[in-house]
Amino acid sequence: FYYHRFSPIDGVYYRSSEQNPMKVETSGDKKILTLGTGVFICDFENTLAEYEIHLETAVIRPLERGIFLVDTTRIEPIIFSFNSFLKVGLMGKGETTQTTEFVLFPSLLFRYNPDNTTNLKGADILRISLINSLHYLDLKNQEDLGSLFRWENKEDSYFLVSVTDYIKKRVLSFNKLYTEILSADAEKLTKNILLNPDNILFVNDTKKEIILRNLLQKEILQLLQKDPTKKPDDTALRGILSEMKEKSPRLYEAGMATMKRYYYVTSFSRFAHSDKAFFVTNTDSPYLSKIEGILWKKKFGHNESYRHLSDIFSLYYFSDLSFDNLNTFVNELLANIIDNKILKKDEFLSFTFFVTEYLSGWPFPPSRETLEIASLLSTLTTDYYNTLRDDSKRSVLLSTIFYNYNKIFSRLNRTFTETFFSQTPQGIVLKDEYVSGNTPTFPQDFLDSFKSVTDSIGNDIESKKQKFYTLTQMKQDSNMTDNFTLLSDTLTYTKKLRDIFLDYPEYLKSIKLNDKNKDARGILIVQTQEMSRENLETYLSTFNNISLSSLQIFNNFKKDGFYDVQVGIWGNMFTFKLWSQGHTISDVSYIDTSSKKHVFPNVTITLDQKEEQLKELSVSSSEPELRYRYDFKNFFETTFLMGNTNSSSSSQQSTSTSGDTPSKSMTPEMQIFIQNELVEKDFKNIVAFLPISFNNIYATIQNGNYAIDLSAIKKTFQGKDNAYPVELSGKYVFDRHAFYKLNFQLHEPDWQDGYDLGGTRVEILPPRILLMSLEDTIKDLGRYIDTIKKEYQGQQSIIIDCSRKIVSLDNKEYTPDFSITQ
Numbered sequence: 001f002y003y004h005r006f007s008p009i010d011g012v013y014y015r016s017s018e019q020n021p022m023k024v025e026t027s028g029d030k031k032i033l034t035l036g037t038g039v040f041i042c043d044f045e046n047t048l049a050e051y052e053i054h055l056e057t058a059v060i061r062p063l064e065r066g067i068f069l070v071d072t073t074r075i076e077p078i079i080f081s082f083n084s085f086l087k088v089g090l091m092g093k094g095e096t097t098q099t100t101e102f103v104l105f106p107s108l109l110f111r112y113n114p115d116n117t118t119n120l121k122g123a124d125i126l127r128i129s130l131i132n133s134l135h136y137l138d139l140k141n142q143e144d145l146g147s148l149f150r151w152e153n154k155e156d157s158y159f160l161v162s163v164t165d166y167i168k169k170r171v172l173s174f175n176k177l178y179t180e181i182l183s184a185d186a187e188k189l190t191k192n193i194l195l196n197p198d199n200i201l202f203v204n205d206t207k208k209e210i211i212l213r214n215l216l217q218k219e220i221l222q223l224l225q226k227d228p229t230k231k232p233d234d235t236a237l238r239g240i241l242s243e244m245k246e247k248s249p250r251l252y253e254a255g256m257a258t259m260k261r262y263y264y265v266t267s268f269s270r271f272a273h274s275d276k277a278f279f280v281t282n283t284d285s286p287y288l289s290k291i292e293g294i295l296w297k298k299k300f301g302h303n304e305s306y307r308h309l310s311d312i313f314s315l316y317y318f319s320d321l322s323f324d325n326l327n328t329f330v331n332e333l334l335a336n337i338i339d340n341k342i343l344k345k346d347e348f349l350s351f352t353f354f355v356t357e358y359l360s361g362w363p364f365p366p367s368r369e370t371l372e373i374a375s376l377l378s379t380l381t382t383d384y385y386n387t388l389r390d391d392s393k394r395s396v397l398l399s400t401i402f403y404n405y406n407k408i409f410s411r412l413n414r415t416f417t418e419t420f421f422s423q424t425p426q427g428i429v430l431k432d433e434y435v436s437g438n439t440p441t442f443p444q445d446f447l448d449s450f451k452s453v454t455d456s457i458g459n460d461i462e463s464k465k466q467k468f469y470t471l472t473q474m475k476q477d478s479n480m481t482d483n484f485t486l487l488s489d490t491l492t493y494t495k496k497l498r499d500i501f502l503d504y505p506e507y508l509k510s511i512k513l514n515d516k517n518k519d520a521r522g523i524l525i526v527q528t529q530e531m532s533r534e535n536l537e538t539y540l541s542t543f544n545n546i547s548l549s550s551l552q553i554f555n556n557f558k559k560d561g562f563y564d565v566q567v568g569i570w571g572n573m574f575t576f577k578l579w580s581q582g583h584t585i586s587d588v589s590y591i592d593t594s595s596k597k598h599v600f601p602n603v604t605i606t607l608d609q610k611e612e613q614l615k616e617l618s619v620s621s622s623e624p625e626l627r628y629r630y631d632f633k634n635f636f637e638t639t640f641l642m643g644n645t646n647s648s649s650s651s652q653q654s655t656s657t658s659g660d661t662p663s664k665s666m667t668p669e670m671q672i673f674i675q676n677e678l679v680e681k682d683f684k685n686i687v688a689f690l691p692i693s694f695n696n697i698y699a700t701i702q703n704g705n706y707a708i709d710l711s712a713i714k715k716t717f718q719g720k721d722n723a724y725p726v727e728l729s730g731k732y733v734f735d736r737h738a739f740y741k742l743n744f745q746l747h748e749p750d751w752q753d754g755y756d757l758g759g760t761r762v763e764i765l766p767p768r769i770l771l772m773s774l775e776d777t778i779k780d781l782g783r784y785i786d787t788i789k790k791e792y793q794g795q796q797s798i799i800i801d802c803s804r805k806i807v808s809l810d811n812k813e814y815t816p817d818f819s820i821t822q
Contacts, residue, residue, distance in 0.1 A: 001159050006031065009045040009174075009264045013163045014038050015155070039156055040070045041163045044084070045267045048260070057114040059089040059098065064310045065267065066106070067167065067318075069160070078111045079104060080137065080148065083313035085306050090117045090128075102128055105354040106313040109137040109148070115597050125353050126400055130587050131599055133554075133564070136361025139164075139317065144556060164317070171318050174268035181224060181265060209251055216240045216255050220262050270311045271319050305337050324365060330358065331369040334376045338383070348384045352377060352404070360407035366419050371449040374408055378457045385464065398464055398484075403604075405457065406487040409494050410579070416497055427511055430504060438505045447501055454498045458491050486584065486606070531557050531580060536565070539583065544633045545570045569636045583607040590640065600640070610635065613680070629694070639671065670699045673706070682737060682771055689775040690715055690728075697732075708732040710739075714751075719782035720817060722789075725751045726781065729761075737771045742778075746785065757792060765801040777802050780818060787816040 001015040004022060014021060016038025023034040030050040033042075044051055045065045053060040055072060058079075062068070066084025071077060079088060081104050088110065089101040099117050102125040104110055112132040120128060128134060137144045145157070219237045245252040312329045315321035321329075334355065337343050343351060355377045359370070381401055388394050421428040434441055465484055500507045537548050547568035555564035563578045574590040585607060588600040611632045629638045674697050683692040690713065698709045713728040730742035742764040746756040769777050784800045787807045792798075795809040807814045 001163070007046050007049065007264070008261075009043075009267055010049060010051075011043055013041040013043070013159075013166075015159050035070060035072055037072050039073060039159060041067065041160070042070065043067045043167060046264070047267075048263065057091050057093055057117060058112075059091070061087040061089075063087055063103065064306050066310050066314070068104075071156075074111075076111050076113050076132075078109060078148075080109045080139075081106050082139070082317045083107075083310050085310060090114075090120060092117045099123075100128065103350045104134075105350065106310060107136055107138065108134060108354065108357060110134050113597070116599060119599060125350050129353070131589075134357075136357040140323075168318050171268060171271050174265055175271045178265050178269055181221075181262075209247060212240060212244050212247065212251065213255070213258075216244070216258060220259065224262070224266065270314060305333060305342060308333055324367070324369075327365055327367065327369045327373070331373050331376070334373060334380070338376055338379055341383075343380070345384070345387065348380070352381060352384075355380075356404040356408060360404075360411045366416055368443070368446045368449045371446070371453045374412075375449070375453040375456060377408075378453075378460060382460060401461065401464070402484045402487045405461065406490050409487070409490045413490065413493050413497065428500075429508075430500075435504070438508055440501060440504045442501065450498050450501055454491070454494055458495070461487065486582070486604070489582070531563070536563055536578070540565075540567065542633060543569070543636055545637065570641060572641065574636065574640075582609060588640065598640070605639075607635070626693070626695070639675070674699055677734070678708070678732070682732075682734075685771060686774055689779070706734045708734060717782035717785065719786040720819075722782075722786070724782055724785045725749070726785075730764075733768070736768075739769045739771070739774060741767050742769065744781075746788075757788070757798065758794065760796065760798055762788070762798045762800060765799060766803050780816075783816045783818055787814050 001013055003011055003013050004024070005011045012022065012033065016036065018036050018038060021036035021038040022040070023036075025032045025034070030052055032052045032054060034054040042051075042053065042062075044062055044067075047065050051062055053070065055070070055077060058077070060068075060070070060079065063085040067082040068084045068086055069078075069080040069082070079086065083106045085106070086104040087101055088104050089098040090112065091098055093114055100120045100123045110132065111134075112128075116131045120131060123131070125134070137148065139145050139148065139160075145160070148157075148160070216237075219240060223234070223237065241252065241255055244255045309330075312321070312326065312333065316326045337351075355373065359374060359377070381397075385394065385397055385401075388397065417428065420430055420434055422431050430440060440447075461484070533551075533553060536553070537551065540546055540551070541548060550566075550568035550573070552566040553563055554566065555562075557563045562580070564575075565578055566573060566575045568574070569590070572590045572592050574588070576585045576588040578585050583606070584604065586604040589597060591597050614630045614632045614635070628634060671694075674694060678697055678699075679692070679694050686692075692710065692713055696710055696713045698711070700707050708731060709729075710732055711729045715726055715728065717724050717726055725747035726744045727747060728742060728744045731740040732738070733740050743761045744764070745759060745761055748754045748756055764778065764781075766777075781800070784802075784807050788798060788800075788809070791807070791809055791814055797808070797810050799808040801808065805816065805818070807816060
């Protein structure tokens with residue numbers, strides 16, 4: 001591999017089959033790097049320089065010193081940050097304007113499909129993470145390291161390991177030199193050729209120049225050796241530089257060059273510290289903070305917590321910071337951010353996304369610090385939630401909160417169960433090393449934290465949910481409801497674990513286990529199926545027309561707790577995440593047979609629950625087409641493929657066999673909306689009065705809003721003496737949860753072919769009827785039809801006004817008979 005050097009502490013390592021894979025241009029103080037095809041590790045320690053990395057479909061702007069990897073050899077490029085903060089802007093192929101941008105935090109991996117970018121205009125980090133792959137990766141973990149280059153050969157892994165080892169050795173060298181500087185005198189340092197390579201140019205210096213050079217050296221040393229907890233004063237340093245500038249440009253430039261060289265070494269000062277307070281509350285050194293102000297006028301656009309977090313991961317990846325200490329440092333940093341309220345409003349989403357991925361994307365060490373991080377995340381989220389005044393924004397945030405906490409506590413449940421408990425055929429019991437007799441040996445602060453975090457977060461999310469429902473009534477979306485349901489189930493199990501920890505003897509008593517009889521029958525509180533490729537294949541074989549030979553798993557599922565799956569269904573290549581909890585899928589997309597990608601970013605479906613729902617519908621349906629649709633084995637086809645002109649021939653046939661099916665096809669996105677939001681939510685409220693099925697609904701997006709047409713809704717209304725078969729049509733306004741311009745045609749008796757009243761459509765007033773008022777409004781439709789049948793003589797305009805309780809035939813009004821039949 002190769003190395004391109006920009007400064008003593010800046011450069012790019014790379015390997016590529018291209019002769020010149022990196023083009024370097026300069027624009028003012030900025031260096032612009034245009035990368036071709038290859039694997040690149042960028043090491044930019046110098047905050048005095050500004051870099052911008054251009055890919056074909058992305059622009060990367062480092063916001064903080066650090067190291068990151070870019071791999072452009074794949075169809076889906078990847079960007080991984082070891083310890084840097086990167087502002088990543090995405091563009092469509094052939095475009096120069098950014099569609100969206102986000103901040104990539106340390107230890108996060110971003111893998112993206114450029115074809116998806118056009119759908120991400122203005123998207124935030126959450127939506128970007130749903131469309132593409134954005135998650136925590138610990139490259140000190142061998143399994144994660146292997147997954148980074150799962151599609152490549154061993155050369156890339158060798159490149160990564162070799163470069164990181166080289167960087168570690170370079171860090172040690174600079175760190176050693178920095179330590180020597182702290183204990184050296186000015187005379188010795190003046191003779192150091194690394195720090196003063198221009199000495200040879202000063203053989204004819206005047207006495208004044210020599211004095212200024214020595215004064216500069218001494219002042220630099222004083223700043224370097226100053227107590228980092230005290231505020232530094234750079235007045236003398238600036239005064240010396242001013243005198244140098246007055247003396248001669250050559251002397252001034254030499255003085256500035258000396259300062260830069262000391263700056264290069266001091267940039268590695270963070271590797272000389274192990275005190276967590278250094279990384280949480282202080283800058284690197286007085287010299288470093290002042291030198292940036294003197295040498296570089298630009299200021300960072302983020303708070304100092306970014307640098308502190310970067311420093312923590314610098315020690316983790318390139319020094320000897322342990323796994324446990326990393327967790328402790330992150331905990332302290334998060335507490336400091338909350339206590340001092342230093343997180344800006346526009347930084348909230350990115351920061352909480354990182355913390356969520358940090359907690360849910362790695363082994364989740366079962367410790368007090370980990371539990372406190374979860375609790376601090378809750379506090380941070382609540383603080384931000386309380387700043388929002390708009391219900392719609394609160395709705396989005398709540399859905400995000402429920403989704404994030406489900407990930408975190410699913411990880412906690414799995415880790416705690418696997419770490420602390422043994423599985424017996426009857427239930428779980430604490431491992432011997434964690435009990436003394438029947439008494440757990442956990443520290444009290446750990447138990448207190450476990451109780452505190454489960455109580456506070458459980459109560460908090462319940463109150464948020466109830467408050468939101470009260471404010472907006474039926475406006476909650478199914479995504480939020482599904483996420484809350486998943487979280488509730490997860491927290492129920494978490495609380496069971498907590499209760500075991502807090503009163504283990506009582507738990508043993510309740511399940512009739514004791515120290516001598518751990519195989520006695522008891523209550524099984526956990527029964528998990530081991531995650532494996534074989535079990536995944538067995539489950540997926542449930543579905544029709546699925547190609548198990550095409551199955552790929554892209555993640556370390558045993559660590560992550562879910563499968564990141566790609567598999568062929570009806571010739572379409574599907575990608576989704578599958579959790580074993582309820583067999584829940586999310587982040588669904590597929591590439592159809594014409595290579596077009598379809599994305600369902602806001603879909604979360606619990607398949608076990610869906611199977612039960614479809615089973616009930618199938619039993620009650622006699623129509624072949626509906627029985628096909630309600631067969632769970634056809635779930636992927638009927639949910640995602642029906643209505644897509646590129647789907648299988650079976651799909652096309654099944655959508656055209658019923659006269660009730662809308663003639664126009666719908667996108668899969670609209671089909672999911674109809675099923676989740678209308679059939680299973682809104683219209684479920686009135687199903688006993690007016691069953692509205694999937695086939696009665698057609699929906700599109702017009703001017704940013706749902707346009708929903710209803711047709712062929714069949715119901716029999718009872719008149720005074722006769723029953724009338726009616727076929728209703730109209731529109732539905734989703735955001736108002738109201739029917740609009742309902743009308744009907746009167747069928748011939750007993751649903752015989754043809755329509756009564758000459759096929760005339762009967763209009764129903766008022767034009768807008770709220771969903772929950774529908775039954776009260778039109779329940780007496782049969783009595784209105786009695787009057788119409790009695791007075792009808794070929795009139796062209798027939799109106800039923802349920803507000804005024806009259807019938808109008810060609811503008812002549814009649815009053816129906818609403819008397820109760822004896």
